[in-house]
Amino acid sequence: MSQSNRLTGGLIDRSVSVNFSFNGKNMQGFQGDTLASALLANGQRLVGRSFKYHRPRGIFSAGSEEPNALVQLRKGAAQEPNTRATMAELFDGLEATSQNHRGSLERDFMALTDLFAPFLSAGFYYKTFMWPKAFWERVYEPIIRSSAGLGRLSMQPDPDVYDHGYMHCDLLIIGAGPAGLAAALAAGRSGAQVVVADEDFLPGGRLNAETYAVEDMAGADWAAQAWAELQAMDNVRCMTRTTVYGAYDHGIYGALERRTDHLAASEGRPRQVLWRVYSRRAVLSAGATERSIAFPMNDRPGVMLAGAVRTYVNRYGVAPGKRVAVFTNNDDGLRTAADLKAQGVEVTGIIDARKGESLATTWGRKGLTAVGTASGRSIEADCLAVSGGWSPNVHLTCHQRGRPDWREDIAAFVPGADLPPGMSVAGAANGAMTLAAALKEGHAAACAALGDLGLSPAAGDAPKAEDETFDIKAFWHAPGKGRAWVDLQNDVTAKDVKLARTEGYRSVELLKRYTTLGMATDQGKTSNMLGLAVLAEASGKSIPDTGTTIFRPPYSPVAMGAFAGRARGKDFRPNRLTPSHKWAEEQSATFVTTGNWLRAQWFAQAGEKGWRDSVDREVVQTRRSVGICDVTTLGKIDIQGRDAAEFLNRIYSNAFLKLPVGKVRYGLMLREDGICYDDGTTARFSENHFVMTTTTANAVLVFRRMEFARQCLWPDLDVHLISTTDAWAQFAVAGPNARALLGKVVDDLDLSNEGFPFMACAECTVCGGTPGRLFRISFSGELAFEVAVPARYGDAMIRALMQAGEEFGAIPYGTEALGVMRIEKGHAAGNELNGQTTAANLGLGMMVSKKKDSIGSKLSEREEMNRDDGLRLVGLHPVDRNDMLNAGAHFVELDDHHPDMFSDQGYMTSVAWSPELSHSIGLGFVKRGKDRIGDIVRAYDPVRGKDTKVEIVSAHHIDPEGVRQRG
């Protein structure tokens, strides 16, 4: 079987032979073939099995509308299922396989399904799988799952890379058929910035598939010449293999460019590029899609759209059959017969619906052998060219809620008046179904768009061509016995449509979902119109009264990888590294993701068996001598201006006006509804200069909210904000030897308790002149400082600190030890500031000043938030010191035999194993908690099956008087 159906002529390069295989069978085609044209050239008519009934199917179209010929391409990780053979360019070594069958394509075991077709009508899922209930998960779902889907994924990571691109233009031209080329020439010659995109690898649209002439030359030659002229223009970007798949707001279009799909391997280059095109104006010249006619047994391999038959004959030099019959309701049928005859292909019959003729059946299980007319005549044919007319490709005109209008003279929907702003439509997409009209419309649309933009079109008229005849008489559905397929890809028949209507699905939107009509990967490009017509016929209504479904992006499928672009794996989002990251890596730190940051979680040392060993050691050594932690990730906001203090006083719930220069204060922010939002410290370096810290998680949000307050609430306050989170590297130095250590690093600053007391701050220099800032604040509860230097000195700083600390046995500690120490000390963090808690809950109710207005202060006074029996932050110890506590446990009374939400006494928020106390400890909220110190309750945790007796204690597990941090 060596290209037995290859004719002469066509736009393929016969000097380049291409070897490929289909289901393991080696075949040959030529450069310029698609997989579909090459399969037809080799006489391969059966190419796949249908979705539901596993019926044998063949190639139906020659473009992106293909419903049947879905194949699997390539091998290994690059394997790609559900590829339309009509869109896959042939390359040497291409391996294609058919899909959706068990056993071979020829003998599909699942074809038995077809015998049960009478039981598998519209909505059969909903009707069949109702009972017994026990079968839902055990029987029905496994069966449905195993038979669902078409091709198979490789289950390996996608080996290709995908890019995102951004383009700006005056005019985007969507489709490079006759209308698009005429538009592009007019716009390009005027000097405007033009992007012209076509989904095909060969621009020209139907000019490549028909035998028309433009400007007295063959249409395909004119298209090639026009494209060459456009490519030579600097102001025109010519894009083939590029599908504009969506029209978005404000002239933005999504386009997918396939860069390496036509090559054997992408070799590291981006396989596809997802473009975002910012256009000032757009011309939609996307052509039209031919549709079929619903007649009995119209799904056999060999039944093909008439326009596709002409494409194969004229463009690819391939005869889709040796004996072709034609069934048509318009002039295209006759044109098809003429083109076939011109290439010497036998035409066995023309059935013209306009003359009252029709088809009643077809024969040939795995390939068409003959068709039977309504008048009882049988016509031998291995290919039937069907034309039910053309549907303008209005899809993109509907992406912004536009609805198409019905035009009776061409029996088709055309774009409505409500187009996306900036878009105009030209050519067949606009219902101009003939060549000269398309060229004129394209030219005129471009000139009008240029005029809108204040650009002057170049002189010259639209390219000249003759208008062919286009006479059509609507004909949708031939009556008769046997199933008449409407949607080939989802196996929906005319009978299904009528049944759904009888069952009450009268809205086309409901009908579509119930029958799955038009919901396959082809989105009903060849079937929606037919389904609508069958529904209209059944309801006795006109087509426009029946309605049309709305089209949504994408116009044709877009791979998820293209949407993801480079944002995958470790590049899914940016990683922020702390200034000490490199040093921490050298210390074999284990890192944890906090937001976008990577922070050292603990620093394992030789001999440590697990993370707990490392964390316990870090805590013990910090509390015994000194530990160092990178706290750069905390948000830092520089606040300056004459009204900076007043501004802070309104942002924080507690007072800030009288914070002395050289001091730091803890601040609590509320949401406007009175719930706690964020906390941190703010240092005052001078009268009008403050530096705020926020939690790591809220750094961006707090800054945003403060800008809102500054610009929108109090626009005349003299205050300015800059985020300096990335500008300063900051290290906590905590432990009894912190002062001694810093004394070796900080230049000329009295660090004594008198000279630099708890909550002091100062600008200083370190290491002999490096600018720095020093804060005496403590999250660990120890004598502690935080020292900040410009971020570029951060790496040097950590090394200097560690070196200075060597004599004290200084150790670095990570976020786990940080967490353990703050739980021991009873400091609230994210688990406690969880978006449900008030200042009163946290035991900070007294902080919220009633003497001033601040964000959230008013609504925090609401009665329910201030109940005496409300939740209060407390500490928890297990009564049996060997018990381990769990966050998330709820507190219930000892004698509560039926714990529920009404007897609930609160919940555990944070737990840790305390090296200082040598047992598990927790923080949590307990109703009337402050009055219940010393009580025993149960930490009830049905999720983990635990029920632990705990004693309610002060949240400050260690050093409740704060002697250490003030020492």
Next chain:
Amino acid sequence: MIINHPLLGPRDAAEFVYLGDASLMDRPDGMTASDEEMHDYMYLRDNPAGEHRELWYHEQGDRSWLVVTRNTLTHEITMVELARDVARSRGRSK
């Protein structure tokens, strides 16, 4: 969407963060407002099908808060103002 920033010209909506109804600027003074006024400010918003004045923040840009007048049905943007100017025009100051 494209937001025509009054200072920076047309910018992609991806550079912005959306907050909500521009009425969020009309915060009553907590010391003088009644509970009802504060409650209404906090919780009650109109949800118009049509023209909507709303707050956008140019977070990936110059950190301006903007008041954008957008049609919620068509996404047409008819006006973009600096929120600070709008706040002043509504009588807000210090």
